[in-house]
Amino acid sequence: MRKIIVTGAARGIGYAAAMAFIKKGSFVFFNCRKVSPELEKMCNELNSKAKCSETAVFDITREDEVTSFVKTLENGTIDVLVLNAGIIRDNLLPSVSNSDWVSVMNTNFWSNVNFYKSLYENHKLSENCKIISLGSISGVRPREGQGPYAVSKSMLISWTRNMAAKNGSDIFYCVSPGPVATDLIKTAPWYNRPEAFERIPQRRFADPDEIAELITMLATENLPIASGSNIVIDGGITLTTKGS
Numbered sequence: 281m282r283k284i285i286v287t288g289a290a291r292g293i294g295y296a297a298a299m300a301f302i303k304k305g306s307f308v309f310f311n312c313r314k315v316s317p318e319l320e321k322m323c324n325e326l327n328s329k330a331k332c333s334e335t336a337v338f339d340i341t342r343e344d345e346v347t348s349f350v351k352t353l354e355n356g357t358i359d360v361l362v363l364n365a366g367i368i369r370d371n372l373l374p375s376v377s378n379s380d381w382v383s384v385m386n387t388n389f390w391s392n393v394n395f396y397k398s399l400y401e402n403h404k405l406s407e408n409c410k411i412i413s414l415g416s417i418s419g420v421r422p423r424e425g426q427g428p429y430a431v432s433k434s435m436l437i438s439w440t441r442n443m444a445a446k447n448g449s450d451i452f453y454c455v456s457p458g459p460v461a462t463d464l465i466k467t468a469p470w471y472n473r474p475e476a477f478e479r480i481p482q483r484r485f486a487d488p489d490e491i492a493e494l495i496t497m498l499a500t501e502n503l504p505i506a507s508g509s510n511i512v513i514d515g516g517i518t519l520t521t522k523g524s
């Protein structure tokens with residue numbers, strides 16, 4: 281049974297990816313900051329026939345919590361790592377507060393990278409492990425107002441490509457969605473406004489399950505030649521001149 285860790289799996293894309301991996305017969309560690317009663321109930325149900333899930337309770341920005349979790353794993357057992365946890369603080373770049381810069385860069389870039397580093401240095405990853413990071417079209421094509429979020433996602437995409445360039449057997453991908461209907465964007469002023477859909481050739485936001493489908497596909501297919509790819513999945517937004 282393949283073992284998968286998804287960071288930020290309490291909700292949204294991470295949760296959808298975790299569930300999709302379980303449907304495909306894998307064992308999943310759902311990383312979350314705290315276990316909600318809903319998540320606990322779901323894991324109990326999933327485990328009722330055969331154990332296929334476990335909550336991994338730690339804040340990825342807390343090195344001590346990450347270290348404690350990593351110690352619990354057997355060596356060489358993680359086959360797929362999904363670096364998904366992320367936050368957003370929209371603002372114009374010159375107006376971003378120092379604390380927002382620190383929170384966003386720390387969560388979206390440094391903590392995900394540090395989690396990989398901790399697993400790698402402690403020999404927890406299997407040979408030919410697949411590492412899939414969640415980028416964003418904001419990291420590909422700048423859009424005014426996305427502040428440190430866009431910068432953090434560019435860095436994660438660049439990290440993925442640089443990691444793939446090193447000589448090794450691990451395979452790195454980045455998945456860069458356009459707008460996905462999750463809590464992350466629900467507070468944006470443009471959420472569900474007609475003009476938000478006008479800039480998307482598909483005229484809708486993606487469903488988290490669609491992003492999960494791509495993540496599990498990349499994790500399942502044997503395509504080492506594609507290591508380092510950043511796959512944009514955005515309903516065509518970045519193909520148009522209307523938006524990013």
Ligand SMILES: NC(=O)c1ccc[n+]([C@@H]2O[C@H](COP(=O)([O-])OP(=O)(O)OC[C@H]3O[C@@H](n4cnc5c(N)ncnc54)[C@H](OP(=O)(O)O)[C@@H]3O)[C@@H](O)[C@H]2O)c1
Binds near residue numbers: 287288290365417458
């Ligand atoms: N939705 C979009 O339109 C979109 C587009 C492009 C890329 N993405 C990227 O996709 C990823 C998932 O986004 P989403 O839309 O699913 O967002 P979401 O619904 O807001 O979920 C974010 C998840 O990350 C977790 N998280 C945040 N900080 C964490 C920390 N310090 N430690 C552990 N977990 C933490 C959250 O946990 P809590 O429940 O504890 O807060 C939550 O489970 C993010 O990297 C995001 O940037 C999203």
